[in-house]
Amino acid sequence: QQQIRIGIAGYGNLGRGVEAAIARNPDMALVGVFTRRAPESVQTLSAQTAVHPIASLPDYRDAIDVLILCGGSKDDLPHQGPEMAAMFNTVDSFDTHARIPEYFASVDAPAKANGKTALIAIGWDPGMFSLNRLYGEALLPDGATYTFWGKGLSQGHSDAIRRVPGVKAGVQYTLPSPEAIKQVRSGTRPELTTRQKHTRECHVVLEEGADAAAVEQAIVTMPDYFADYDTSVNFISEETLRTEHNRMPHGGFVIRSGNTSEAHTQVIEYALQLDSNPEFTASVLVAYARAACRLNAQGQYGAKTAFDIAPGLLSIKSPAQLREELL
């Protein structure tokens, strides 16, 4: 059985996670990493990993079965997604929830026009949590769904603050409201606003001479990321960032409580406890790369979300093995 040939576009936390995940999937082979930086400046996990300029990707159209896009959702994927979907089957973790419909359309057109398959918004949220919100609503139509994240490091929000002019480096932690969780677990199906469920805590290293007040204002008012939350911005040194903020744990849960009759309340819960947010997300991307390859072989072209993908396509096992072993 020929291995699935994978390319990595963009080499940050997620790119490193995909490199590690491919080594744990025997049906996958890493063709190389493609970066906007000078290849020799990029330190990969393995000396065997080839690093190329991202501009050379068109030369690899016949060498890569699936390109996994590891750029930032805020400023990279909006242009990289459509560009790459015209040349390759792709999988990405686009997570600016409010913009997923427009992003889907922007990727669907070039993918369809070129007979490619583009899986978008894959990961854990959006991704695995999205699937569990769907299951909850479909199975318990009379009910309420809640999603809580953290306390942990959001990569999307950390990427977003790093894009603010004047920010040299930074991370963002998401904190769930204990009061909100308590109300949800009481089964009273509370109406909670975005602001009531989570707060956001940013730790930022400023560029030399940057205006701290302007940076703080740009972060706390940022649409789609921070504007709807109570957000704190703490200015720290590079040393503090390196020593106190060098891990990326995260997690959370989706809970659906609903009634199947007046007498009976049912509760569905899906939870994640992640030692490494990027490595887990990368593992999801790699499993979905297997599905992208199979879907393209079936002539399923265009953009897809996790809702469109049969779970069996994710598995390294054949359908017959799945029926024997997992049903």
Ligand SMILES: NC(=O)C1=CN([C@@H]2O[C@H](COP(=O)(O)OP(=O)(O)OC[C@H]3O[C@@H](n4cnc5c(N)ncnc54)[C@H](OP(=O)(O)O)[C@@H]3O)[C@@H](O)[C@H]2O)C=CC1
């Ligand atoms: N759906 C989900 O559940 C999840 C989605 N995500 C998404 O993944 C995205 C990427 O996250 P993450 O990998 O943490 O982002 P990073 O900031 O680590 O990397 C983003 C891009 O920045 C560039 N880059 C990385 N490191 C450096 C550096 N030291 N100097 C200059 N450029 C650098 C890379 O591009 P290049 O190599 O071309 O320079 C990389 O592709 C997030 O924006 C988020 O939206 C993340 C987690 C979960």
Ligand SMILES: N[C@@H](C[C@H]1CC(C(=O)O)=NO1)C(=O)O
């Ligand atoms: N997309 C998120 C994954 C989860 C985490 C999160 C948050 O903390 O707001 N929302 O969704 C990420 O980039 O880490």
